[in-house]
Amino acid sequence: MQLRGNWNYPTSIRFGAGRIKELPEAVRAAGMKRPLFVTDPRLAAMPMVKNALASLEAASIGCAVFSDVRPNPVAANVEAGVRMLKAGGHDGVIAFGGGSALDVGKVVAFMAGQTRPMWDFEDIGDWWTRADPDGIAPIVAVPTTAGTGSEVGRAGVITDEDTHTKKVIFHPLMMPKVTICDPELTVGMPPSITAGTGMDAFAHCLEAYCGPFYHPLADGIAVEGMRLVKETLDRAVARGSDIEARAHMMSAAAMGATAFQKALGAIHSLSHPVGALYDTHHGMTNGVFMPYVLAFNRPAIEEKIARLAAFLGLEASFNAFLEFVLDLRQRIGVPHTLKDFGVDDTKADLIAQMAPKDPTAGGNPVPLDEAGALRIFRAAYEGRL
């Protein structure tokens, strides 16, 4: 079967190896003439960006490159991008890269014509309705990792350096107009980044599936996303050039972000403060917390996880799924404890205070309070399941 297609759910997706060559056409389809190309500094120096820029130039699409993007991006990155967008008269954004570049690119496009400060649009209640929808520039998204799924999402995660918190900026029109998912762009990812981003995709599917809300559409997408991770993440880590594995992981990433409009949970609630305070890799941090959060949530999800285990071809039990997660983490090099991950426990109390306030906490199947968050942190620190 050819792993290729044009999908219109949840946005217009051009999926398949080699399809980055359609970038100029995608830019036109999104209604842009002079886009700002947002990426990160590492990618900006790589051939894949140079080739993409050359293809735009050959199609007479003028653009400028903005690459002042930190791995856990901060407000200053967005502000600098918005200044460049306005100064250059750009009419849209090409967001090209991993989660950080995609999120910054999307939020820059969103902020292009807003008059209120960015934090006024944090994903709280209906704050997004404060935005002027006409002030949002169109976005073309091109992921180069397979994890975040930001290419099909309506939000961007930006760190507030004043409070050391990760905040979600949300608006329904922040959804890219066109997304190009070309798995060839991910073949150069080193094993550790492949593993970390893959665990993010897996965590998105798992937390969406476990969320305590009625959303059978999301559940269906999430379980198939987890099956694809189970079948292919090992392969993508072991042999980066396995294009079939890369393609399935890229699908799983888009599926995770599609499913998590239902819910995320305590894996993300804890991973966000740890990432904001220790600048750790988001997906890898999720991978560290995953089994401890599963154990914490067990009373609420035991039956659901047994059903999932059966679908994944495992014995139909919670324990079989937990074992699978532990084995997968070990095979692909996810540290078993926070200690092994290089996170100390001097900020345990602060992290436990921050986790229940994270916007994802409300989607955890067991209500997450400070005591619960501290219990999970201690368990993950010491490796106690």
Ligand SMILES: [Zn+2]
């Ligand atoms: Zn995530």
